[in-house]
Amino acid sequence: MDRCPDHFLSRRNILTIGAVGGLTLSNFFRIKSAHADQKHYESTEGTAKSVIFVFLPGGMAQQESFDPKPLAPLEYRGPMGSIETSLPGVRLSSLWTNTAQIMDKVTVVRSMTHGEAAHERGTHNMFTGYRPSPALQYPSIGSVVAHEFGPRNNLPPYVLIPNLPNAYAGTGYLSSSFAGFALGADPAQENFRVRDLALPGGVDVEHFARRRRMLDVVNDHFRQRENSDALDSVDTFYNRAYSLISSQAAREAFDIEKEDDAMRDSYGRNQAGSRMLLARRLVEAGVRFVTLTYGGWDHHDGIEGRMKNQVPPLDQALSRLINDLDDRGLLDSTLVCLCSEFGRTPKINGNAGRDHWPKVYSLLMAGGGIKRGLVYGASDSTASEPDENPVTVQDWATTLYKCMGIVADKELMAPGDRPIEIVDGGNVCTDILV
């Protein structure tokens, strides 16, 4: 049985406290029963060996992306036109010209829905699969993947490009040793170097090994005196860092300069292109879960101009990523998911923008066991509500976990030795799975 390692309120402690504070026998047995009933499933690699999670913070409009409404009234339709795609009868907003050509390789879900119209709450939903709770910090999907599978090929299981994007991309109630490895720099920048990946100047391998031995002596001393998750986590971090630094192949996975100019140009030498290209390198090398963010999509005003600025690089990079993965034979084992925390209002507002709208929005998934060439679900005629096959955040997260080989009904141990499902109550959308 897993135990939550980082909390003073263990079952034994609760019993002790109960003796003083009045914990009844029935409460005790209820807790004990909860432990006995902890749902456990072994995680084994699924169709998706890796995931590239592209998060667009701010809430990208579904109307100006994957769910245009060309026949809706003008105030709903918005300023952008729509274009045909490689899927007959399926249209995308007019800026997504490259993505339109790969629609036969991806699934677009047009019926995502939840009820959280605030950025931080919607973001929490999409990073954890849970509604936010004041009682518990939930782990991000990436951290759960790290928890279930651990590292592969000496590479961190969970990598964040370029940085921790928000507080919900962390480990939540899991040990901090399952945190994502943040690059600390943007691959789009000149002279991009991943922070802490190389030995400091003037330190050779021998020096480094000597320092490590000294550190081990100190750590052993503390380990004899303390027993906490924090120490273990630091230990885990160091060990993984040593593996990274000492592995040429692992280090090179982070080196975007290894890509030739033609490849870099095809992704685009910008934030979207560089981040996605690096994500491809990382999953190719063995990283299990890559989270990257791009742009700001909180388009309360001037949505036309802002979409025209932000979409073309994203469209180019996304389509190139899908094709690149496909060309390398990686698409069927790599799940790419592009989403925002919510969509935007059906009507254009007085500032030529759209406001927050979680009731219905769209996301794109591809590879890793996801069907090719599918539009799943539908919104109504004005993109106001789901009209067919609504997909909740729980459903989506459960499906994502399913592709990775994790049963989302599995319970992990939270503080107080509370067994908590990885996702509570979601259903696998079998219709979108191969």
Next chain:
Amino acid sequence: MNYIIRLYGMLLVSAMFSLVIVQPVPVTGHTTSAAPHSPSLTLITPRGVQRGGEYELNFRGARLQDSEEVFLYDSGITVTAVEVVDNANVKVKITVDENCRLGEHVAQIRTRSGISDYRSFYVGALPSVEEAEGNNSLNAAQKIEQNVTVAGVVGSEDVDYFAVDAVKGQRLSVEIEGIRLGFMFDPFIAILDQDRFELAVSDDTPLLKQDGFVSVDVPEDGTYFVMVRESSYGGNGNSRYRLHVGDFPRPGVAYPAGGPAGQTADVTLIGDPHGPVATQLPVPDSYGFRDGLFYEDDRGMTPSPIPFRISPLENVLEVEPNNNFDQCLESEQTMVVRAEPAPASDEVAEAGTCDGPVDGEQPEEAAPVQPAHELPRAFNGIIQSDGDHDYFSFEARKDQVFDVECFARRIGSGLDPVIHVFGPDKKSIVGDDDSRRPDCYVRFTAPADGRYFVRVMDHLRRGREDFVYRVEFTPVEPELRFQIPRVDRYSQQRQTIVVPQGNRFATRISATREDFGGELKLLSDSLPEGVRMIAPPMVGNLSEMPVVFEADESAVVGGHLMNWQAAKTDDSVSGHFFNLADFALGNPNNTRYYGCTVDRVGFAVVEKVPFRVDIVQPQVPMVKNGMINLKIQVHRDEGFEGRVLVQFPFRTPGVGTRTQIEIPADQTEANYPLNANGNAQLGKFPVYVIARGDADGQMWVSSQMADLEIAEPLVTASIKRTVLDQGQTAEMVCEFNQQTPFEGEATLQLMGLPPGVTVEQQTFTSDMTELRFNVVTTAETPIRLHKGIFCRVTITRDREPIASNTGWTELQVRRPQPPEEQTQESDAAGE
């Protein structure tokens, strides 16, 4: 009750009535021939001056090279010269009167091509000294005299120290203008003694919000230190401050905090380290945004106003104990009612000092006993101690309605008030906590004749000697106010009226009617010669209206602050323009921490611009569920070859459109698409488009005021749901409901069809009741229920189309039966 009273609760000088007309003054410096447009103003430096002197201010912004004039919204300052330095800087020489009101003054620049944003600067009573950097520790504190205003800047992690000498028993006051200078800067101030102990600190205050003030009784002769920093050790080049340091009085709140205009108010000022001060102060004679009471003693004057409500209501002062119903009834047997406004006096009586709060004292001029108060009245009191509740009683008759406004934070009090009104049976009828954030408001209707009670308390049951409140009971009165809706969320873009010579400019007006309804009209009594305002009345059920200004080619370039009024068409209610600009925005979500309200609008006739736009008046209506293309023509002067962006800002209910369209440089006209939904309001409405051309800045002109008629559709249709197998053909039947006869043939086009489905376009006439046509599917037609299919009917009248959508239906495409089943079926049929 006037809106300004409700919203700001402070009185003033109505800039509205005390307008300083700034005469055009000589302009020097270079001007350029390149026409700039849309000037902006971002900063006025120095951020403040001492009254009674001549100064040169620098107005910094963009596209200012053709500046001509400065508009000032407040009295007491005269502009003597405007000197253009370059595109971004203008030197403005001013003379500040000796008796100029202290505090914030608002200004904006008029150029020959536009009007800038408005910004503010400050007028103080004390001489200014500049902060000398290097004053970042007590040991390196900058030595200053008392009664100066220090102009400084707090950089990142910067802490500024100033050393000032004081003697025992002296009052030492410090007030900072930080966020009030218009940038997101939250200052923290403290007075330290020589041993580095804090005598007083101030971060945020109920009176000055993010700004603070302190006033202490100096304990010993010696040097004291004034510390200034950002509250979280932030700061940047825009974290400017004006720090007033001296022995001037700095009380925080007046009690009672309201009285009649133009009179002398008997008030007690609370917050001075030497105790409350009972005094008489002159009350301004009209409402304004930046005024209040100013208290001056032999040591100096408060640097900023003490909020005070200008109100004709009789004041009722509480008599403690009044903590419950019974005490209330007992105390009111001895309560004083100031039944008449305080006698007018041109002189402020010598300030006296009273020993403590006024509660419980028996004034010398006791008024007749009041068994219960007849409304309207203003009840005033102080929640002095923790758990204190104040009750007042009053008489009301059945169905009398009163607005009950409680002022506390709005008058500088720290109280977070909660009010309840109780009936004669002492049961609560209505109550409120935070409607006015955190002050409160309720509308009270008396259910029967009787004696009622109102209770005031703090939300957290706190009490302090300066927790002053004022509860005003006023009869419900209609109110009207209007503004120009923002076109940009966080800027003052197009919040002025700028009409090019020989051209037009238009804007929307957004009106708020409170407690009345009906049609409104806009008034314009101060337009210059050659300028006309076209403003059809605002329909009774709408809150917006368009207004177009037209200027003759001969109209003189110039401008003024326009006192813009509106009224109900029967003149029974009137109101005026106001605008609220954001000066300091911060987290979260660009929250406005400091704004500035004005009550007039900048108006200017500017030099010609090289293009005009017109709407080609449509000859047909747009029908419900219909659409129309409004033809827009642009006329470019020779030499102007740019694109023109066109917007259609005013939309009646149910009408929608795109936010903007572009007429490319090589085209002279474009169609502006509009559509109406099924609930669109019927009628003929005024509409306009506004167009932007780009030069050095943005040039905006409007079309003429055109008419757009919204009508019922001429014909509607219905189509039953159709079911067929993939690859088959089925007949669809469209039934018409002909509502208005039309000539010729109408076309019917099926929209929203799925891929692989074809239907030929059909025609029909006014006398037909149905139309049958075939729907052809193919193997590519998706097998599913296809929704959102509808008819687009187009009828041509006067060579213009009347198009509408109707007949929404569904198409169910089924999977075709397997061939063997078909064979079996046919075999069975054959047998």
